Amino acid sequence: MSQATLDVLIEVTDFPELSYDEQQEREHLERLVERAFYEAGKGLRILRDKKLYRSTHRSFEVYCRERFGFERRQPYRLIEAADVVDNLIEMCPTRTHLLPTNEYQVRPLTKLEASEQKECWRLAVEEAGGKLPSNNSVKSIVDRIRERTKIPIPYTKGEVCTIITKDNPELKGRGGHWCIVNNVYEFSCSVLSWDGEFTMKPENLKSLDLLDSDTAAMQDLCSRLRRLNSVKKIDDIERSILQAMGRRTKPLTPVQEQVLALIEKAYGVG
Secondary structure (H helix, E strand, O other), X not given: OOHXXXXXXXXXXOOOOOOHHHHHHHHHXXXXXXXXXXXXXXXXXXXXXXXXXXXXXOOHHHHHHHHHOOOOOHHHHHHHHHHHHHHHHHHOOOOOOOOOOOHXXXXXXXXXXXXXXXXXXXXXXXXXXXXXXXXXXXXXXXXXXXXXXXXXXXXXXXXXXXXXXXXXXXXXXXXXXXXXXXXXXXXOEEEEEOOEEEEEOHHHEEEOOOOHHHHHHHHHHHHHHHHHHOOOOOOHHHHHHHHHHHHOOOOOXXXXXXXXXXXXXXXXXX
């Protein structure tokens, strides 16, 4: 065996032992690294819930972008990930099981209920041979669980529903607004509101159970409001009227119909 080979073997196998204090320090620092995304999520949750940004910023999203450089969705992902880890900690409070070390590992779990999150993470760790699973591994198990527990979407294309925010930050300020189901997918629906198009889970919708005539009237109203909303030069007062109509969960009264017709005429939309 050559000296070069011996040197390599010594370099690879002859690791110096850590003292007890050094080992304790290493484990402490490893925990800090592992929990960084979790602690960030917990901190962001408190900042959002207590509105501790309000002295300098009008919204949580702007605060996160200017203070931390986060894109719009990132702070919410960290908050959701912290919620999942809190749930997983209940499964392994003594840290006898592995916990996620980054937000990307956790992201697929946010689609599951709490009990399913625990089951999925346990299976993912087992399939990874007791090591930390990748995002793709977790996502694969999430898909299997969702397929197993799949519940048919209870809504149909053209149905009129109200929006339930249910802790979905993308629906902030839209609770109680009405919308029209545009497409029905395997696990979600796309809907049209007076000022946008969104993809939602079934739990974010509630049918208004309208009569066929009222449903047709609301579908027509949605189209008219969307056409007016696309007019960039529309005045703020008129836009606020459109917004109020976008919250009304039944057809317009005759007076309201006249107001809408006047706005359409003024802007050449019909």
